[in-house]
Amino acid sequence: MTSARAVSLVARREFVTKVRTRSFLIGTAVIIAVLAGYVVLQSVLFDDQQRSVVGLSGQATQLADPLREKAKAFGIDLETRDVTTAGDAEQEVRDGSLDALVTGAPPELKMIVKGSGDEVLTTALNDVLRQQVLTAQLAEAGINPQEVAQSLANAKVDVTALEPVDPQQGQRLAIGLIVAALLYYSLLVYGTMVAQGVVEEKSSRVVEILLATVRPWQLLLGKVIGLGAVGLLQLLVISTVGLGLSSAFDVVDVGAVGGAALLTGVLWYLLGFFLYATVFAAAASLVSRQEELQSVLTPISMTIIVAFVAGINLMIGSPSGPTVTVLSMLPPFAPILMPGRMALGVAPAWQVLLAVALALLAIAAITWLGGKVYANAVLRTGARVKLREALKL
Amino acid sequence: MPEGVLEIDAVSKRYGEVVALRDMSFDVRAGELFGFVGSNGAGKTTTMRIALGVLSADSGEVRWNGRTVDLDTRRRIGYMPEERGLYPRMKVLDQLVYLAELHGMSTNEAHTSAENWIARLGLRDRRTDEVQRLSLGNQQRVQLAAALVHEPDVLVLDEPFSGLDPVAVDVMSQVLREKASAGVPVVFSSHQLDLVERLCDRVGIVSAGSMVASGTVDELRSGGAPRLVVESPTTVWTASLDGVRVIEKNGTRCVLELADGVDDQAVLHAALAAGPVHEFSRQRPSLTELFRNVVTTEGRSA
Numbered sequence: 001m002t003s004a005r006a007v008s009l010v011a012r013r014e015f016v017t018k019v020r021t022r023s024f025l026i027g028t029a030v031i032i033a034v035l036a037g038y039v040v041l042q043s044v045l046f047d048d049q050q051r052s053v054v055g056l057s058g059q060a061t062q063l064a065d066p067l068r069e070k071a072k073a074f075g076i077d078l079e080t081r082d083v084t085t086a087g088d089a090e091q092e093v094r095d096g097s098l099d100a101l102v103t104g105a106p107p108e109l110k111m112i113v114k115g116s117g118d119e120v121l122t123t124a125l126n127d128v129l130r131q132q133v134l135t136a137q138l139a140e141a142g143i144n145p146q147e148v149a150q151s152l153a154n155a156k157v158d159v160t161a162l163e164p165v166d167p168q169q170g171q172r173l174a175i176g177l178i179v180a181a182l183l184y185y186s187l188l189v190y191g192t193m194v195a196q197g198v199v200e201e202k203s204s205r206v207v208e209i210l211l212a213t214v215r216p217w218q219l220l221l222g223k224v225i226g227l228g229a230v231g232l233l234q235l236l237v238i239s240t241v242g243l244g245l246s247s248a249f250d251v252v253d254v255g256a257v258g259g260a261a262l263l264t265g266v267l268w269y270l271l272g273f274f275l276y277a278t279v280f281a282a283a284a285s286l287v288s289r290q291e292e293l294q295s296v297l298t299p300i301s302m303t304i305i306v307a308f309v310a311g312i313n314l315m316i317g318s319p320s321g322p323t324v325t326v327l328s329m330l331p332p333f334a335p336i337l338m339p340g341r342m343a344l345g346v347a348p349a350w351q352v353l354l355a356v357a358l359a360l361l362a363i364a365a366i367t368w369l370g371g372k373v374y375a376n377a378v379l380r381t382g383a384r385v386k387l388r389e390a391l392k393l
Numbered sequence: 394m395p396e397g398v399l400e401i402d403a404v405s406k407r408y409g410e411v412v413a414l415r416d417m418s419f420d421v422r423a424g425e426l427f428g429f430v431g432s433n434g435a436g437k438t439t440t441m442r443i444a445l446g447v448l449s450a451d452s453g454e455v456r457w458n459g460r461t462v463d464l465d466t467r468r469r470i471g472y473m474p475e476e477r478g479l480y481p482r483m484k485v486l487d488q489l490v491y492l493a494e495l496h497g498m499s500t501n502e503a504h505t506s507a508e509n510w511i512a513r514l515g516l517r518d519r520r521t522d523e524v525q526r527l528s529l530g531n532q533q534r535v536q537l538a539a540a541l542v543h544e545p546d547v548l549v550l551d552e553p554f555s556g557l558d559p560v561a562v563d564v565m566s567q568v569l570r571e572k573a574s575a576g577v578p579v580v581f582s583s584h585q586l587d588l589v590e591r592l593c594d595r596v597g598i599v600s601a602g603s604m605v606a607s608g609t610v611d612e613l614r615s616g617g618a619p620r621l622v623v624e625s626p627t628t629v630w631t632a633s634l635d636g637v638r639v640i641e642k643n644g645t646r647c648v649l650e651l652a653d654g655v656d657d658q659a660v661l662h663a664a665l666a667a668g669p670v671h672e673f674s675r676q677r678p679s680l681t682e683l684f685r686n687v688v689t690t691e692g693r694s695a
Binding site for chain 2: 001006009010013017200201204205206207208209210211212213214215379
């Protein structure tokens with residue numbers, strides 16, 4: 001039997017066993033449900049924020065068209081409604097079904113709101129009113145109001161940006177954060193899963209039968225590949241559903257940014273997983289019972305958590321700052337920070353390549369070292385094996 | 394070249410200051426059931442683990458068919474570790490198929506063989522149950538199936554009978570006998586000496602990491618100084634005989650140990666001369682007595 005066959009048999013078992021478990025199916029479903037809920041909520045809030053209903057009464061009704069246009073220029077979706085009874089309409093404002101009620105005849109308008117008036121709406125209304133007054137007076141003075149409007153429109157400041165802001169900046173940041181969060185989740189969850197698998201084999205002693213027919217490194221590699229594939233599958237399912245929902249609900253403009261983020265996410269997931277999973281497995285091989293597992297996993301989990309929390313804060317603050325730049329290239333942090341920075345579009349190619357190269361080197365070193373610890377410790381049941389002893393031989 | 398022989402040749406192993414094995418040597422021949430007995434900590438499990446490559450020896454080697462055992466030959470060994478081990482949450486059939494495949498069978502062969510052993514060991518109703526849901530006895534059967542499912546060329550079983558009910562003991566004995574008669578060398582350890590005595594072609598007694606006695610049960614039992622059981626009213630007559638020692642006296646019955654070259658007929662004559670003799674027989678120690686003897690002597694010399 002070749003090594004490849006041994007590794008693939010182990011990997012297949014890990015994959016099939018895990019994918020069939022209820023926890024995997026339910027877990028994935030819950031994440032998708034949360035994601036979908038978030039997207040729907042976002043789109044509803046988005047809509048709500050930008051839509052106002054204004055009641056117009058009496059002569060104010062003639063302002064409907066210019067007001068809607070003005071509001072559109074300010075970026076709000078305004079709906080106007082002609083009301084006949086001012087009293088009923090006032091009640092509607094109190095209920096919240098109308099955002100404002102405008103009464104009176106230009107230029108003496110009154111606006112009734114519930115709490116504080118929408119500033120943008122007030123400004124828009126004022127502008128419309130001033131425009132009307134101006135037009136009326138210009139006409140009286142015998143000047144063509146359209147020509148004046150034209151020259152007014154032409155009089156504006158020409159802004160030159162020294163560091164132009166990417167119009168997609170917000171979206172990029174959102175995607176960067178989501179990618180970092182997903183990677184953080186996957187590395188932590190699937191790393192822990194590898195560790196639990198190692199301890200399960202050790203505590204159930206099945207490892208003794210397995211090691212009579214496969215080598216420790218084959219067992220370790222098969223386990224890492226199998227569970228890594230499960231994590232990848234989940235990551236892909238979640239991302240696809242997430243991206244699909246987002247574009248369906250128009251929350252983010254998916255397009256190129258989302259696709260690229262997905263690709264880099266997968267690349268860094270693989271790098272990060274191989275880096276961390278071997279460490280998780282080696283640490284787990286030191287103990288014999290699930291209860292003892294937490295104590296050896298804490299330092300590793302902490303590294304990932306620190307990378308995520310500190311990294312995210314720094315990344316939101318200054319994604320190109322020296323601290324984030326250096327951290328994002330170092331192997332323990334790169335799998336979480338680099339894809340985030342790549343999604344933000346602030347990582348130059350040389351930094352990405354350097355980070356990948358360093359990660360690959362680290363994987364080679366960690367696999368060698370972790371494999372050794374695993375091979376030395378996995379058959380020693382009972383008391384926790386000291387790391388120094390496991391590194392001997 | 395020795396065909397079908399598993400040889401353990403001068404294997405030594407230390408754990409720090411503790412010597413676990415000291416020049417452990419024995420062989421198990423094709424078609425033979427070899428019983429491996431010894432008190433706890435004598436080195437039986439360590440020997441088996443080294444044979445399976447799960448542990449590495451400090452010196453000495455394990456050979457199969459005259460060649461040092463490597464990973465490929467090890468795949469052809471069926472192994473039941475002392476600490477039973479199966480995936481608790483894996484279904485019986487899946488588990489056996491997986492283990493058969495890991496031992497080099499193709500997926501189809503693995504399925505056929507797993508189903509076959511499930512049927513043989515009476516686990517058909519349980520084939521899609523998770524192992525953790527089975528009774529202890531059934532888990533033991535699955536464990537045996539796990540050792541047999543790849544149709545191994547050698548069987549190494551550590552305490553296969555411990556925890557089995559009488560029916561399962563019979564099933565296990567039958568399977569082991571059958572494997573042996575098919576030409577497979579079978580070595581197993583056990584504390585149930587009566588069972589070993591009944592079942593095994595040859596027995597090895599281990600003490601403090603070395604093989605202190607090995608051979609067929611008959612060879613072992615007839616070894617050592619000959620003993621006689623004599624029932625007669627007195628034992629005074631024994632004092633006049635050279636090379637005869639009373640080692641046990643119980644009423645009118647006594648056990649005598651004869652030195653080399655003492656004629657038992659002379660002893661009988663002396664006894665008859667002293668009075669009536671109601672019983673005169675050769676005492677052959679049971680395996681249990683032999684074992685106790687060997688272990689306590691070793692213990693004293695150590």
